[in-house]
Amino acid sequence: MSELRQTPLNALHKELGGKMVPFAGYEMPVQYGLGVMKEHQHTRASAGLFDVSHMGQVIVRHADGYAGAAKAMESLVPVSLLALGEKRQRYGFFTNEEGGILDDLMLANRVDHLFVVVNAACKEADIAHMRAGLEGCEIEEIEGRALLALQGPASEGVLEPIAPGCDAMRFMDVGIFASDYGELWISRSGYTGEDGYEISVPDEHAEAFARALLAHDAVEPIGLGARDSLRLEGGLCLYGNDIDTTTSPVEASLNWAIQKVRRRGGDREGGFPGAARILDELENGASRARVGLRPESRAPMREGTHLYKEAEGGDPVGSITSGAFGPTIEGPMSMGYVSSELAAEGTKLFGEVRGKRQPVTVAAMPFTSANFKR
Amino acid sequence: MKFTEEHEWLRVEGDVVVVGITEHAAEQLGDIVFVDLPDTGTEVTKDEEIVVIESVKAASDILAPIDGEIVEVNGALEDAPSTVNEDPIGGGWIFKIKASDASQMDDYMDEAAYKEFIG
Known part of the structure; x- marks a missing residue:
């Protein structure tokens, strides 16, 4: 087995009783002493601190500043970046020539450059993809900075004394703040469906910064287990499970992330990999759709569960890509793909669990109401 | 009480055997969110998968520790x-089984041996 990489918070995770597991080539905490259920509930009720340092942080520079980098990046993503305001962030994805998704990512206008955060498992491929595809750009993979997420309603009160002014940020704002822990790169975002922040901090200050946050009674350390149930309750995709190179953004119900200006008839129509298929699906629909699903019984329907139209017989009409128990909704929840004609909310289907077909209903996502600061 | 290597405990109560999972197993599984129970009256064979426990992490099978009928x-x-x-x-016991051959329990560990087994 190859050596697992460690984040700057590795020793702290172990000191806090984190149960360490391999994840995307890193040794990461799946849970701490509270356990997944209580960690999840604590995040929604108060605040949770997550180590997401395994994710990739990348700066894209261009001689023409942000506009140059944004214009180049629009050749790789179906997102409008030229219209993204200063100190604003947007969700997007790299697409391939077949219209599938190579990775999903966050893109921020940091005035003189474009800042990108990508998934851990994809970061090397993403960086190679950007180096090959972004003309006239300098791609800098940021080394020496940890990335933490502080999520939940108490986050603002905890972070404001450390980074004065962060309380005025709105959802998807980004900013650079001087602090006792060096320069903090802060975005008001996250991946839990809660208000909160993601904070990039220099490695040498990461542990002291994490300890300062954890010193608040409101804050508990949260592992990957609860991160997964939180994002699923929030209706958010996990790359590799819910989206991948075989799913188009339209199939994945991510149309909202493709602004009008990049669609057919828009000023900057197409011009990204797979545009022919994606633009066509935006107009005419796709044959399948990612939907939320609520099983009727308490039994979770997990990844790989086949979905059927009838209680007996017939071929599968879809399958589940993520499934778990939702601690906040106090019941099981799943997301998956179904034939488009079965994607309407309230459609009754059956999931085959251990050879038995169990009723499940197509449901709106997020499963919990999002609490972003707009 | 007797203990299996599958982390089940067995307690004889009159002519039936009560079965559950050990504290060690419950801790390892994490927060349990669903227990898929068998029907009473089911005839089971030792090592047959008869219960599924779903935790926040995964689904785990519980085996019948002995032959008998789920009562x-x-x-x-x-x-x-x-x-x-x-x-x-x-209160977290899972099922009661009427043993068809109570001697099948003889091979299982006592508490001291189980404690050593889990280290």
């Missing part, structure tokens, strides 16, 4: 599966 299941777990975490050897 009662703990229906309270349907609404309160977390009882298995909170009181695994008390």
Whole structure:
């Protein structure tokens, strides 16, 4: 087995009783002493601190500043970046020539450059993809900075004394703040469906910064287990499970992330990999759709569960890509793909669990109401 | 009480054997969210998968520790599966089985041996 990489918070995770597991080539905490259920509930009720340092942080520079980098990046993503305001962030994805998704990512206008955060498992491929595809750009993979997420309603009160002014940020704002822990790169975002922040901090200050946050009674350390149930309750995709190179953004119900200006008839129509298929699906629909699903019984329907139209017989009409128990909704929840004609909310289907077909209903996502600061 | 290497406990009560999972197993599984119970009256064979426990992490099979008939299941777990975490050897019992060959229990560990087994 190859050596697992460690984040700057590795020793702290172990000191806090984190149960360490391999994840995307890193040794990461799946849970701490509270356990997944209580960690999840604590995040929604108060605040949770997550180590997401395994994710990739990348700066894209261009001689023409942000506009140059944004214009180049629009050749790789179906997102409008030229219209993204200063100190604003947007969700997007790299697409391939077949219209599938190579990775999903966050893109921020940091005035003189474009800042990108990508998934851990994809970061090397993403960086190679950007180096090959972004003309006239300098791609800098940021080394020496940890990335933490502080999520939940108490986050603002905890972070404001450390980074004065962060309380005025709105959802998807980004900013650079001087602090006792060096320069903090802060975005008001996250991946839990809660208000909160993601904070990039220099490695040498990461542990002291994490300890300062954890010193608040409101804050508990949260592992990957609860991160997964939180994002699923929030209706958010996990790359590799819910989206991948075989799913188009339209199939994945991510149309909202493709602004009008990049669609057919828009000023900057197409011009990204797979545009022919994606633009066509935006107009005419796709044959399948990612939907939320609520099983009727308490039994979770997990990844790989086949979905059927009838209680007996017939071929599968879809399958589940993520499934778990939702601690906040106090019941099981799943997301998956179904034939488009079965994607309407309230459609009754059956999931085959251990050879038995169990009723499940197509449901709106997020499963919990999002609490972003707009 | 007897203990299996599959982390089940067995307690003889009159002519039936009560079965549950150990505290160690409950801890390893994490928060339990669903217990898929067998039907009473089911005839089971030793090592047959008869119960599924779903935790926040994964689904785990519970095996029949002995041959016999399921005579009662703990229906309270349907609404309160977390009882298995909170009181695994008390209120978190899972099923009662009428043994067809009680000598099958002889090979299982006593408490001291089980404690050594889990280290």
